[in-house]
Amino acid sequence: MDSDATTDTRPTPRPGGRSARVQRAVHDAVNALLGEIDRAQITVPAIAARAGVTPSTIYRRWGDLGELLADVAVERLRPDTPPEDTGSAQRDVLLYVTQFADEMASGPGRTVLRDVIGSTAENRSGTCCNVTRNQLELLGERAAARGEDFPGVEYLIDTVIAPIIFRILSNEPPGEARVAALVAHAFGTMPDPSRAAPALSAPSS
Template structure:
């Protein structure tokens, strides 16, 4: 079941969502992901399980939604040039996604409703678009954000999920350079 559209973003609805997301964050620090349940989250958040089921439908969709919210950056990266911005962003993203919590989050997103995956992709694309826009204002040549997703994010996620090991940071920097070389 997808997250219901048209839910107000402020007021009680936002407070309930935040309390549920906070409960999930806290529980994941205290328990193995496999032991967490909707009733456990509801109890910690101070809501009824029916509140969670009504909004998210199932545990996987709820965990995916909370994980996607975690992807939102605190502040945009700004190192002063495109290459450094992309390297900093990539290093942070690789650390996040390659962590145990990041891998579980990706599995939850993949196993959830399509709207959650789309939201996740949109957040990543928006983060990269900020970096690209900043570079263009500085007068630097920059690839489109979608090109960066294909050149940097897609291989990283594939390697994390399906390879024996995640890509090294050096390999990710090579992919950044290869992409930037095409736009210089």
């Protein structure tokens, strides 16, 4: 054995052990405070006091308040239940995407998007995207089991999810009709929804 080699004797966090309990306590504290006070008033010491940990514990694990809020935001995106099964691939996707658009366009949803996009952690946005990707993959598996055609998951992200997020971030959340048009276009049942949308008239001078 190399005499210069060292052995890392630090304990590895156990799933469900203290590390998981600390994360849950801190996440619960953040969510509780978000429901009680304005987001701008939330501080690391306030979170630490509510969670029963020291501020240094939070700084060691998350780095700063922004990263903690982004971590909580990603966790809030994780669905509690699988997408509803309507018996039709296109209806499944339409229902899921409509609910997704409504949630993301809400006040809390926009806060989630802002926190995730503002995060400096390289994997934060990727994790957010993977939550949606996993849900669409489940819908694709259902469609395959029923023998239905299904657009590629990445195609749905590019042509349905991405335009919805762009409009929400541009403060022009899509209505149900546009969401339905995007989904229908992805399934090849109607023309490009950008052409189907009514033209905006030029403002009068």
